[in-house]
Every structure is written in C-alpha cells, then in structure tokens.
Amino acid sequence: MAETGLSEKRTCSDQGLGHYLPGDVPDANKWADCVHCGLCLEACPTYLETGHEHQSPRGRVHLIKSVAEGKVEMDEAFMDPVFTCLDCRACETACPANVQVGGLIEEARGQVRRAVPVTGWRKQMSRLFLEGLFPHPERVNKLGQLLRFLKSSGLSSFARKSGLMKLLPQHLNLLEQVTPEPGEPLRKKYQEVIPAQGVTRARVAVLTGCVMDAVFGEVNEATVRVLTRNGYEVHIPQGQTCCGALHVHAGEREAGRKLARRNMEAFAEADHVLVNAAGCGCAMQEYPELFKEEPEMREQAEAFAAKVTDVSRFLHHRGFEKPKGEIRARVTYHDACHLAHGQGVREEPRRLLQSIPGVEWVEMPEADRCCGSAGIYNITQPKMAQAVLESKMEYVPEDVELISMGNPGCMLQMAAGVLQHGRNARVVHTMELLDRSYREGDKKEV
Amino acid sequence: MFRKKERHSDPLIRKLMKLVGKEHVLHRQADLVAYECDGFTLQRGKARAVVFPGETKEVSAVVRLLHRERVPFIARGAGTGLSGGATPLGGEVIISLVRMKKLLRVDLDNRTAVVQPGFVNLKLTQAISKDGYYYAPDPSSQYACTIGGNVAENAGGAHCLKYGVTTNHILGAEVVLPDGEVIRLGEDGIPDQPGYDLLGLITGSEGTLGVVTEITVRILKAPEGKQTILAYFDDVEDGSRAVSDIISAGIVPAALEMMDRTAIEGVEAANFPVGHPLDIEALLLIEVDGIEAGFQSEAEDIVDVCRKWNVREVKVAKDEQEAAAWWANRKTGFGAMGAISPDYLVQDGVIPRSRLPEVLNKIRAISQETGLRIANIFHAGDGNLHPLILFDAQKPGEKEKALQAGSRCLKACADAGGSITGEHGVGIEKKEEMRFIFTDEEIEAQTRIRSVFNPDNLLNPDKLFPQPGRCAEVKQEIKEQQGLKV
Numbered sequence: 001m002a003e004t005g006l007s008e009k010r011t012c013s014d015q016g017l018g019h020y021l022p023g024d025v026p027d028a029n030k031w032a033d034c035v036h037c038g039l040c041l042e043a044c045p046t047y048l049e050t051g052h053e054h055q056s057p058r059g060r061v062h063l064i065k066s067v068a069e070g071k072v073e074m075d076e077a078f079m080d081p082v083f084t085c086l087d088c089r090a091c092e093t094a095c096p097a098n099v100q101v102g103g104l105i106e107e108a109r110g111q112v113r114r115a116v117p118v119t120g121w122r123k124q125m126s127r128l129f130l131e132g133l134f135p136h137p138e139r140v141n142k143l144g145q146l147l148r149f150l151k152s153s154g155l156s157s158f159a160r161k162s163g164l165m166k167l168l169p170q171h172l173n174l175l176e177q178v179t180p181e182p183g184e185p186l187r188k189k190y191q192e193v194i195p196a197q198g199v200t201r202a203r204v205a206v207l208t209g210c211v212m213d214a215v216f217g218e219v220n221e222a223t224v225r226v227l228t229r230n231g232y233e234v235h236i237p238q239g240q241t242c243c244g245a246l247h248v249h250a251g252e253r254e255a256g257r258k259l260a261r262r263n264m265e266a267f268a269e270a271d272h273v274l275v276n277a278a279g280c281g282c283a284m285q286e287y288p289e290l291f292k293e294e295p296e297m298r299e300q301a302e303a304f305a306a307k308v309t310d311v312s313r314f315l316h317h318r319g320f321e322k323p324k325g326e327i328r329a330r331v332t333y334h335d336a337c338h339l340a341h342g343q344g345v346r347e348e349p350r351r352l353l354q355s356i357p358g359v360e361w362v363e364m365p366e367a368d369r370c371c372g373s374a375g376i377y378n379i380t381q382p383k384m385a386q387a388v389l390e391s392k393m394e395y396v397p398e399d400v401e402l403i404s405m406g407n408p409g410c411m412l413q414m415a416a417g418v419l420q421h422g423r424n425a426r427v428v429h430t431m432e433l434l435d436r437s438y439r440e441g442d443k444k445e446v
Numbered sequence: 447m448f449r450k451k452e453r454h455s456d457p458l459i460r461k462l463m464k465l466v467g468k469e470h471v472l473h474r475q476a477d478l479v480a481y482e483c484d485g486f487t488l489q490r491g492k493a494r495a496v497v498f499p500g501e502t503k504e505v506s507a508v509v510r511l512l513h514r515e516r517v518p519f520i521a522r523g524a525g526t527g528l529s530g531g532a533t534p535l536g537g538e539v540i541i542s543l544v545r546m547k548k549l550l551r552v553d554l555d556n557r558t559a560v561v562q563p564g565f566v567n568l569k570l571t572q573a574i575s576k577d578g579y580y581y582a583p584d585p586s587s588q589y590a591c592t593i594g595g596n597v598a599e600n601a602g603g604a605h606c607l608k609y610g611v612t613t614n615h616i617l618g619a620e621v622v623l624p625d626g627e628v629i630r631l632g633e634d635g636i637p638d639q640p641g642y643d644l645l646g647l648i649t650g651s652e653g654t655l656g657v658v659t660e661i662t663v664r665i666l667k668a669p670e671g672k673q674t675i676l677a678y679f680d681d682v683e684d685g686s687r688a689v690s691d692i693i694s695a696g697i698v699p700a701a702l703e704m705m706d707r708t709a710i711e712g713v714e715a716a717n718f719p720v721g722h723p724l725d726i727e728a729l730l731l732i733e734v735d736g737i738e739a740g741f742q743s744e745a746e747d748i749v750d751v752c753r754k755w756n757v758r759e760v761k762v763a764k765d766e767q768e769a770a771a772w773w774a775n776r777k778t779g780f781g782a783m784g785a786i787s788p789d790y791l792v793q794d795g796v797i798p799r800s801r802l803p804e805v806l807n808k809i810r811a812i813s814q815e816t817g818l819r820i821a822n823i824f825h826a827g828d829g830n831l832h833p834l835i836l837f838d839a840q841k842p843g844e845k846e847k848a849l850q851a852g853s854r855c856l857k858a859c860a861d862a863g864g865s866i867t868g869e870h871g872v873g874i875e876k877k878e879e880m881r882f883i884f885t886d887e888e889i890e891a892q893t894r895i896r897s898v899f900n901p902d903n904l905l906n907p908d909k910l911f912p913q914p915g916r917c918a919e920v921k922q923e924i925k926e927q928q929g930l931k932v
C-alpha cells in the first residue's frame with residue numbers, strides 16, 4: 001500500500017525470537033489469547049476499507065505471531081499492515097478473548113523501527129513532528145501561528161505538493177472557525193496553581209497537551225474553568241511535556257519512554273492527573289507497557305497510570321454542578337477511539353452534555369467508529385485516513401448543529417469532514433459546551 | 447528486501463491482475479500467511495494468491511482462467527469457518543468474496559432480500575429491523591460471517607430451533623460453476639420448484655459445487671415480543687432433563703441454549719461477563735417469542751419445568767438490555783475460551799435430545815482420560831453439542847491429543863445415533879469422521895454428485911470427503927485390478 005523508504009534491513013533470528021530483535025519483543029502472552037475467531041473483523045476500519053485479512057486485527061495479530069515463529073520477515077509486506085493500523089482499538093472492544101491488539105501493534109512498530117530505520121521524506125516528517133515539534137511545547141504553540149502563516153503566504157500549496165501536509169490546508173480553514181483567536185497557551189496564561197471557586201474539594205493536576213494547548217487553547221481554558229467552578233484547585237505543573245502517544249504509535253518507543261519519565265516526575269505530587277485529550281489519557285494509562293523490562297520503573301508507571309483520568313469521567317463520577325445556561329441546539333457526540341475503546345469512557349461525556357438545558361440530543365449511529373485522525377496518521381497515511389473519514393461522515397446525522405467529542409485529533413479530522421461535506425455543524429469539545437452553559441447561566445443570574 | 451520485480455514473475459498472477467485490477471490481487475508472503483487458515487487453526491497451507499473480484503462477471507472470468515489453467519481454487523467469505531473449509535492445502539488461488547458485500551434489494555411485500563455473497567449476516571437484520579423485519583439464521587459468528595459462507599455451510603444458530611437453519615431461508619442463488627458458467631437456481635420469491643432441489647444441494651455443499659455470487663433470502667416479520675429466561679442448575683443432568691421436558695411439553699422456544707461449568711468460567715473471564723455464578727454446573731438460556739399472551743404463558747411453564755428439576759435460580763430478563771447482555775455473553779462464548787486457554791478446538795456433534803446426559807458423561811470421561819479440559823456450549827434444543835477442547839499448541843503432543851479427543855467426542859455422538867456435524871461442516875477437519883456415519887458406498891455416491899458439478903475437482907479440492915486413497919474409489923480400483931466385478 002504505502003510506499004516506504006527503507007534502508008538496509010537488519011534482522012536476527014535468535015532462538016525463540018524468530019525474526020525479532022532481542023529486547024521489547026511483542027508479548028507472546030498477548031497473541032496467545034487470540035483464537036482466530038474473526039469476531040473483530042467488522043469492527044476494524046482498515047478491514048472494512050480493504051477487505052484484506054492482513055489489514056484486519058486477526059490478520060495483524062497472526063502476522064506478528066508469524067514473525068516470532070520465523071515464518072515472516074520484518075519486511076515491507078509486514079510493515080504495511082502494522083503501520084496501516086489506526087491504533088483505534090475498536091477490535092479490543094469487539095474481541096471476546098480480550099486480546100490487546102493495540103499493545104501488540106505498538107510493540108511490533110517498535111521492532112520495525114529498530115530493524116528498519118525510516119528514510120526519505122517519511123523520516124523528515126517523523127523528525128519534524130516527533131523530534132522537532134511535540135517534545136517542545138513552545139514550538140507546538142507556534143504551530144497555530146505557523147499554519148496561519150502558511151495559508152496567508154500562499155505556501156500551503158507548496159506544503160500540499162510536498163505530500164506531507166495533505167490534510168493540513170483543510171485543517172487551516174477549520175482552525176479559523178474553531179479558534180477565532182489564536183488560542184493562548186494555558187501554560188503561559190495561567191500560573192501554576194489556579195484556585196478553586198468557593199470551597200476547595202480537592203487538588204487536581206491537568207495535562208495541557210501539545211496540540212490541545214497550541215491549537216485548541218480555548219478548550220484548555222474551558223477545562224480549567226469547569227474544574228475550578230466545581231471546586232477543584234487546578235495545578236499545571238510546568239515540567240510536564242508531550243505525553244509521547246504519537247511517538248509510541250510511530251514505533252519510537254525510546255523517545256516515548258523519555259517523555260513518560262519526564263511526565264511521571266512532573267506529576268509526582270499530584271493525586272489526580274486529569275486529561276481532556278483522549279489519545280494522551282490513553283497513552284499515559286499505558287505507560288507501564290513501555291517499561292516491561294524495567295520492573296522498578298514499571299511499578300512507578302503503574303502507580304502513575306492509576307492517577308490518570310479523563311476529565312469527563314472524573315467530573316461525572318464525583319458529581320458535578322448542574323449547568324443552568326441554555327444551549328438550544330441539536331447536539332450529537334462522536335466517541336474518540338481512545339476514550340471509548342481505549343478507556344471505556346462512553347456514558348460520562350454523554351451524561352454531562354445531556355445535562356445542559358436546551359440540548360436536543362441526537363445519538364450518532366456507529367458513534368464509536370474511528371474518524372481516521374489517529375494521531376498523525378492522517379498525515380502519514382492520507383489515503384486511508386480520508387477513506388475512513390468518508391465512511392465516518394456517512395453516520396454523522398444530517399441536521400445536527402454541534403458535534404461534541406473529547407480529543408483534539410478527532411476535532412481537526414471531523415472538522416475537515418464537516419468542511420468537505422459542506423455541513424453546517426460545528427465541532428466542539430465536551431468541556432467547551434459545559435463551560436459555555438455554566439457561563440450563560442451566570443449571565444442570567446446577574 | 448524489496449521484491450518489486452518478483453511481483454509479476456508468476457504469469458498467473460499477472461493474468462489475475464489483468465482480470466480484476468492489480469490492487470485486488472494479493473501475493474506477497476506476509477499477505478498469504480494471513481490467509482493460511484480460517485477459524486480452524488490446526489491445519490494451515492499456503493495459497494498461491496488471493497483474488498478479490500468485484501462482481502459476478504469477474505468471478506466468472508477468474509474461474510474460467512483457473513479452470514483453463516488447471517489451477518485449484520477456493521471460495522472464501524469472512525474466514526470464520528470452523529472446519530477448515532476456506533483453508534488452502536497448498537497452491538490454491540483463494541477467491542475472496544468480501545468486496546461483493548452489497549445488499550442489493552429488499553422486498554418487504556414478498557418478504558425477500560437479495561444480497562451479494564460477502565454481505566455480513568448481522569447487517570441484514572440491522573438494515574431491515576427498522577421496518578419490523580429480521581433474518582432468522584443467526585450463527586454466533588454473525589457479527590462477521592458472510593451470507594455466502596452461511597449458504598456454503600448451511601449455517602445454523604441459536605434461533606434456528608424454531609425457525610430452521612440457512613437452507614430453510616434461501617429462495618434463490620446465482621452460482622458460478624467450476625468451469626466459469628453462471629447459473630441461477632430458484633425463482634425469486636417462489637419457494638418450491640419442480641425438479642431436483644439443486645438449491646438445497648448447493649446449500650451446505652461447503653464450497654465444493656460452485657461459487658455463490660448472489661443470494662435471495664427469506665426475511666421474517668419480527669415477533670411481537672419476546673422473553674428471555676436464565677436458569678442455573680447445580681447438576682448437569684437436571685438441566686438436561688429440563689430441556690427434554692420443555693420440548694416434550696410442546697413448547698417450541700425460539701432458542702434453548704446450555705453452557706456447562708467450564709464454559710461459564712470462560713465467558714465470565716472474557717470481555718462480556720454478566721455475573722453468572724461460577725459454582726453452578728449448567729445454565730440454560732431460553733428465549734420464547736410470538737404474541738404476548740402466548741409467550742407469557744410459555745415462559746411461566748418453562749419456569750415451572752426448571753423448578754421441577756431443582757433449579758438453583760431462574761429469572762426472566764428485566765428488559766431488552768439485560769437480555770442482550772446475556773446473549774452477547776453466550777454468542778461470544780467460543781472466542782471467550784481465549785481468556786482461559788491458549789488454544790481451543792470446537793467440535794460440533796448432533797445427538798437425539800434424550801441422549802444428552804449420557805453423551806455428556808462420555809465427554810467428561812474423554813476429558814478425564816486425555817487430561818484436557820472440555821467446555822460444553824450447545825444448542826440444547828436441537829441437540830447440537832459444541833464441546834470445546836482446551837489445549838496449548840505450544841506443548842508438545844497436545845494438539846494431537848486435542849484432535850483425538852475431538853474425534854472421540856464425535857464418535858460418542860455418532861454412537862448415540864447422532865451425527866458428526868450440526869452446522870460447522872466437515873471441511874478438512876472431519877473428513878475421516880465421515881466414516882462414523884457413512885459407508886464407503888454412501889461416500890462414493892456423494893463424490894459422484896460432486897463430480898457432476900466439479901468434475902476436475904479444482905474447486906475446494908480434498909475437502910468434505912475422506913481421501914479417495916482410503917475409500918471406496920480405491921477399493922474399487924483394487925477390485926477392478928483383480929478382475930473382480932463390482
């Protein structure tokens with residue numbers, strides 16, 4: 001499928017490893033659970049698009065196992081399905097045997113990246129995004145500005161030709177809709193501690209995230225307002241960094257580990273680490289997977305992962321102040337994969353949204369089907385991402401005005417879909433709507 | 447490294463690409479490894495290529511080519527089959543029908559629907575339920591399996607007790623014969639036709655007579671209502687007796703399913719647990735449907751029967767959600783075995799209902815003798831047992847032991863006056879066990895029927911019947927060589 005720039009292949013066939021390299025080998029226990037029943041097939045967006053067994057969860061697990069058995073090499077034909085996976089985890093929801101397909105895929109990617117380093121434009125891409133951008137908040141913060149500049153300078157057509165920004169130009173358009181003002185990064189705007197309104201119920205720490213903070217600064221602001229209003233003292237540890245999800249998805253597991261260590265340190269004092277980006281929350285809950293071979297770190301990572309919660313779940317479980325301001329709109333909700341499939345968060349955001357007066361609820365069929373955003377997948381696999389988005393858009397009810405969700409990647413992708421299809425709906429984050437209702441309610445009282 | 451050149455080195459693959467388009471032919475090692483087996487994993491083989499035709503014309507063209515070149519080939523749906531029907535033995539071209547996945551027509555007045563073979567079973571009910579209709583055959587694999595595969599296997603399901611298996615719901619089909627000719631069987635909407643029931647012959651033929659490319663099915667009006675009952679027993683025999691009594695009381699439940707202790711352990715450890723107690727020996731999951739007054743009183747009668755047989759607890763689902771959860775737990779039961787065992791082999795015997803306790807005892811003995819755990823999930827209403835033999839293929843010798851245990855379970859069913867397959871088919875898995883129920887002559891008669899459609903045995907070769915080398919054909923040859931008249 002995708003053309004790949006490969007350099008010299010280096011594999012070893014140590015005893016028991018098949019064609020894998022020693023260290024951080026895909027976990028045999030994970031694939032042993034798979035009984036090859038195929039009940040996951042129809043849940044998988046890439047299987048639905050291609051009909052190809054190797055582009056299905058069952059096929060992928062089978063191939064990962066076959067490399068360990070020495071039947072398949074870590075060559076292009078293996079890399080293709082492993083990297084075409086959206087890491088959406090829909091298969092994990094469908095699988096009766098609890099096979100951790102996502103974890104296996106990430107481990108396999110780590111192997112491939114070590115065995116077959118990327119070259120060509122893909123390398124430049126991954127350098128740009130994974131090394132140059134995401135670990136550096138100040139640079140990501142400039143992303144929004146950069147995109148605007150690209151557009152106004154006419155450079156976006158150049159970007160498109162170079163193949164790497166296939167989707168970005170659309171995202172540029174929608175950025176202007178979603179964030180009228182270039183969002184101001186939270187870490188600059190607020191101090192490290194933001195006091196609760198009224199009596200303090202508890203102290204919570206918030207991950208600001210890279211994309212969220214740069215592109216959707218408003219969502220972060222809304223999140224902080226919602227939390228403080230509900231009696232939480234919000235901490236924004238300055239030492240925090242990118243969660244590493246994109247690195248782990250790309251197979252850059254060592255880079256992911258580095259970021260994980262920094263975050264675990266930055267949030268050491270916190271009892272609750274709240275996240276408003278599904279992908280980040282899921283990745284942080286899975287830090288223990290990165291330290292399989294370091295028992296001590298693994299233990300720390302487990303303790304840390306236990307503190308990480310999606311903000312909608314946290315609010316819903318601990319009780320939240322009922323919003324009073326009316327939002328008269330037909331609202332639907334898109335389940336971000338890393339909330340629904342990754343963290344089992346489905347009902348909580350719906351309950352929050354449904355509590356807003358005036359909201360006319362429209363349930364989206366197949367709400368938990370992937371939109372194709374999947375981190376930087378829409379940039380590395382533009383064709384598949386677009387096909388998956390097209391399928392997703394078929395399910396978005398025609399006449400809704402607001403599509404709410406809990407992940408910045410999905411927000412960009414869905415906004416691109418809305419734009420392409422000439423829909424009138426606006427894409428929003430659950431926290432934005434809740435915040436708006438609170439504020440509308442306050443206005444009325446005044 | 448890169449084998450870009452090698453891609454086209456096989457002229458057959460080039461020709462296939464020409465017929466269906468380059469992107470619809472798979473041939474790389476890793477791609478083919480993904481197709482080395484279906485849901486039955488104990489035997490695997492490597493196909494020469496996988497080809498994805500988009501319409502009947504392409505199927506026919508591909509088949510013609512393969513017929514001309516004398517290359518064996520296999521039809522494949524979702525590959526959820528449990529007897530190796532879609533598994534290559536080596537060198538076949540797999541014709542995957544998953545691109546042909548459209549719902550072509552729904553005719554509510556005549557209660558029929560026309561689908562392409564790759565259309566997924568559950569999608570049909572999903573598409574017509576808003577109008578109050580459904581498609582009755584509901585194999586537990588219905589989330590993924592195709593209607594083409596259902597026709598080939600004559601698939602059954604939990605609700606086939608009352609409504610019948612696939613063959614009772616097929617009204618017509620378009621079939622590509624093994625030489626590429628396209629024929630139509632059955633008249634849309636007309637259930638019975640004079641002459642031989644060729645449609646019935648194709649249904650359940652396990653992909654050995656032709657490639658089904660379009661299917662007309664019967665759809666049913668959804669029942670007015672239904673009720674789901676769950677009963678827990680401390681003794682398997684009590685549960686079995688309750689099953690017999692329910693049926694002999696004249697009640698025809700829509701579904702009547704049973705799981706034993708080990709099976710319950712599996713489903714509760716897996717992804718869709720519902721909180722069944724782990725210390726019961728058997729549970730019954732029963733659904734009654736129809737008009738309100740009818741199924742209410744049936745439900746009451748069923749509860750009474752369960753009480754008579756010392757049920758520990760019996761309850762009626764309080765709402766649809768609860769019933770759906772119970773069903774999801776049951777329907778994912780095979781896959782759930784992955785949570786308690788690295789591998790499993792599912793068997794598929796049929797027995798007269800009244801022999802249930804006796805056969806279960808035999809299966810228990812087989813489990814004890816082989817040291818392998820056996821879970822039992824079954825369509826108890828129609829006596830279709832699914833012993834699930836749990837094993838670890840990594841342990842030397844266990845796979846063989848499991849196969850043996852499976853074969854012995856089937857023997858127990860055959861000895862009790864039953865059969866070796868209720869719905870999963872023979873495939874490669876149960877070829878030898880065909881001898882438990884058929885004589886050599888009977889098998890030979892069937893291979894002759896196959897020869898009428900598939901004279902060169904190019905379509906799905908060496909499936910369904912025991913190797914000719916060991917059956918009647920050979921005996922006949924020997925006799926002929928010896929100058930004996932047959």
Ligand SMILES: Cc1cc2nc3c(=O)[nH]c(=O)nc-3n(C[C@H](O)[C@H](O)[C@H](O)COP(=O)(O)OP(=O)(O)OC[C@H]3O[C@@H](n4cnc5c(N)ncnc54)[C@H](O)[C@@H]3O)c2cc1C
Binds near residue numbers: 599656
């Ligand atoms: C978890 C699980 C539960 C199951 N539960 C049930 C159950 O309750 N009842 C039941 O009956 N079965 C059950 N099965 C078995 C299986 O799902 C059925 O046999 C199903 O009908 C196979 O459909 P498929 O599309 O996967 O076909 P495949 O596995 O791809 O093929 C099966 C056979 O059909 C042939 N075939 C496929 N398509 C065509 C076609 N278009 N034309 C001609 N031949 C074709 C193939 O050559 C092969 O021989 C279960 C399987 C699993 C894994």
Ligand code: SF4
Binds near residue numbers: 055087
């Ligand atoms: S994670 Fe998503 S894309 Fe990947 S195998 Fe599972 S369902 Fe398919």
Ligand code: SF4
Binds near residue numbers: 034061094
């Ligand atoms: S991943 Fe799960 S659902 Fe898919 S084939 Fe394996 S066991 Fe079945």
